Amino acid sequence: MEVMDMIPQIPVTILTGFLGAGKTTLLNRILREDHGHKIAVIENEFGEEDVDSTLLVQTNKEQIVQMSNGCICCTIRGDLSRVLTDLRHRRERGEIQFDRVMIETTGVANPGPVAQTFFMDDAVAAFYRLDGVITVVDAKHGNETLDKELEAQAQVGFADRIFLTKTDLVTPQEVDAIRARLRAMNPRAPIKQAHMGEVAIDEVLDIEGFNLNTVLDIDPEFLVDTGHHHHHGDEIGSFVFTSYTPFDPFRLERFWGTITQVYGPDLLRYKGVLYLEGTDHKMITQGVHMLVAADLGPKWKADERPMSKIVFIGRNLPEQAIITGLETCLVDAP
Structure with a gap:
């Protein structure tokens, strides 16, 4: 060492x-x-x-x-x-x-x-x-x-x-x-x-905002209030992708590389818990602009239904295009 x-x-x-x-x-x-x-x-x-x-x-x-x-x-x-x-x-x-x-x-x-x-x-x-x-x-x-x-x-x-x-x-x-x-x-x-x-x-201190293994907290009211993701014409907005279907790891890796290259300057923060095919562990990922980090998280609990949840925060991001692209990375996608 x-x-x-x-x-x-x-x-x-x-x-x-x-x-x-x-x-x-x-x-x-x-x-x-x-x-x-x-x-x-x-x-x-x-x-x-x-x-x-x-x-x-x-x-x-x-x-x-x-x-x-x-x-x-x-x-x-x-x-x-x-x-x-x-x-x-x-x-x-x-x-x-x-x-x-x-x-x-x-x-x-x-x-x-x-x-x-x-x-x-x-x-x-x-x-x-x-x-x-x-x-x-x-x-x-x-x-x-x-x-x-x-x-x-x-x-x-x-x-x-x-x-x-x-x-x-x-x-x-x-x-x-x-x-x-x-x-x-x-x-x-x-x-x-x-x-x-x-x-x-x-x-203020020791909040571990950039720690991969911290819980992905999203304001519950945000998930309920789905019709108001953008206020006052703000350029900075956010959206959340969720799915109970696992991702194909290879498709997801290719797509993730594409969106970070294309939209990297406008992707401010993004963090997610990923449900991947072929593993019983959570995958935790987060990034700033084009810099992405990922880490193998804990196993899914016996009483826990595996799911992916990713929050994106950025400038004028094409929400529907990114969500559709992520859906094409799921294992049941054509």
């Missing part, structure tokens, strides 16, 4: 949300708490707000500062991979201490390229593990932002958790309306309210 294989990967959380949504408020809240985690926070220097200066203990010319609760913070000045590698080297030399990383993206950023870094860059992937994407949405201005800004829609599509802020400034009916819209765009991300950044630390 190589030494690299024995090094536990450092979990990373991406914190995103459009300008003014409240993600820096949430981040400052985390940095104030005495939670026992040593978090290295990477801030994009174009952010609209800075970390609260009262939290800083010391600073130096290289823009790495220490927080009052033991966390550290640095400002991105260039390539994310270089920053992560530099932090790791400093950690190995004992210059700084941290056990996890949180990346706060700029408000106008699509988190996709940041997420891909942890799969495409071998130097990063060997030492860091992407844990999840947290998206903050402003309940008062969120609808207007989603109508105008495609990047805000992408932030919702990539999310593993969504936090609604400023709900005290709108009516309960308006909260329900934006919640329904967000659920239609991303049915796999739980939506919770966050007042002034008050969020339990375990709602």
Whole structure:
């Protein structure tokens, strides 16, 4: 076994949300708490707000500062991979201490390229593990932002958790309306309210959003409300494929390769439990854009009816064409 294989990967959380949504408020809240985690926070220097200066203990010319609760913070000045590698080297030399990383993206950023870094860059992937994407949405201005800004829609599509802020400034009916819209765009991300950044630390860290073996959670209301998968003409939408008939593994592999090549840039997140012919185990798969990972899951339980369930979240995806294509991969397809 190589030494690299024995090094536990450092979990990373991406914190995103459009300008003014409240993600820096949430981040400052985390940095104030005495939670026992040593978090290295990477801030994009174009952010609209800075970390609260009262939290800083010391600073130096290289823009790495220490927080009052033991966390550290640095400002991105260039390539994310270089920053992560530099932090790791400093950690190995004992210059700084941290056990996890949180990346706060700029408000106008699509988190996709940041997420891909942890799969495409071998130097990063060997030492860091992407844990999840947290998206903050402003309940008062969120609808207007989603109508105008495609990047805000992408932030919702990539999310593993969504936090609604400023709900005290709108009516309960308006909260329900934006919640329904967000659920239609991303049915796999739980939506919770966050007042002034008050969020339990375990709602943000160790959520295992990119863990293949975690349960595929889809909002039950999404499956019932089948007539409202797209709201307000959103480019980002979602749909779910289900079937109790097993897939032909070879047909499915060919088709999966085709859709990721053709629609990869518009496929934000997709995850599924697959029922394959010739095995009594579940197959778990998920992907970001054209990057797909699959793993053999546990056996189907004796009282469990095997089925495939795949959720797709993307930009203007041809839902019917993809569903029809998947149906042609089933063993009883002509």
